[in-house]
Amino acid sequence: MKNSTIGELTRSFDTTLVFKPLTASDFETLLMPFYLGLDFDARRNRFGGAMSDEAIRRHCRRLDPKTAIILACSSSAGLIAAIELHSLLSDWEDSELAIADCAKADQKTIIAHLLQLAAFAAGKRGCTSFVVPSFSSEREFLELLRGMGRVRVEADALRVEIGEYASLQLHAESPM
Numbered sequence: 001m002k003n004s005t006i007g008e009l010t011r012s013f014d015t016t017l018v019f020k021p022l023t024a025s026d027f028e029t030l031l032m033p034f035y036l037g038l039d040f041d042a043r044r045n046r047f048g049g050a051m052s053d054e055a056i057r058r059h060c061r062r063l064d065p066k067t068a069i070i071l072a073c074s075s076s077a078g079l080i081a082a083i084e085l086h087s088l089l090s091d092w093e094d095s096e097l098a099i100a101d102c103a104k105a106d107q108k109t110i111i112a113h114l115l116q117l118a119a120f121a122a123g124k125r126g127c128t129s130f131v132v133p134s135f136s137s138e139r140e141f142l143e144l145l146r147g148m149g150r151v152r153v154e155a156d157a158l159r160v161e162i163g164e165y166a167s168l169q170l171h172a173e174s175p176m
Contacts, residue, residue: 017074
């Protein structure tokens with residue numbers, strides 16, 4: 001797989017997808033409406049349980065770019081997928097990863113692209129592993145995670161060692 005970059009990807013049916021990090025001002029204007037538009041199952045997959053509209057609003061208002069990295073994929077219709085990374089420690093060594101998507105087409109490609117961008121962004125902050133809640137263990141998602149590094153099953157989460165994978169981008173950016 002080629003290294004992903006923030007930017008655009010043209011889909012097979014000529015719709016452009018835009019991948020970008022979200023800023024603090026995007027949390028309420030883009031991310032909140034996206035989360036509020038998720039159905040019950042998609043909310044449960046993202047948050048690990050039922051989430052009321054008010055709980056989603058509180059979550060989005062509490063997001064802080066210093067302790068979270070949020071990357072999104074959008075089309076002309078709005079956001080179709082988002083990945084949140086939250087530092088579990090002050091040094092970013094371990095980051096909790098959460099995904100929400102409502103992609104109808106190219107879902108695996110979109111998630112793979114966002115995961116790669118997330119690994120590179122987190123790697124720049126010193127992250128060496130993603131911690132993924134165990135309820136996010138769909139087979140295709142697990143395959144993508146295994147492609148990034150060793151996956152260990154813990155009590156209530158999966159730990160994905162991304163150190164080497166995340167450093168690929170750092171090496172690609174370094175002058176020879």
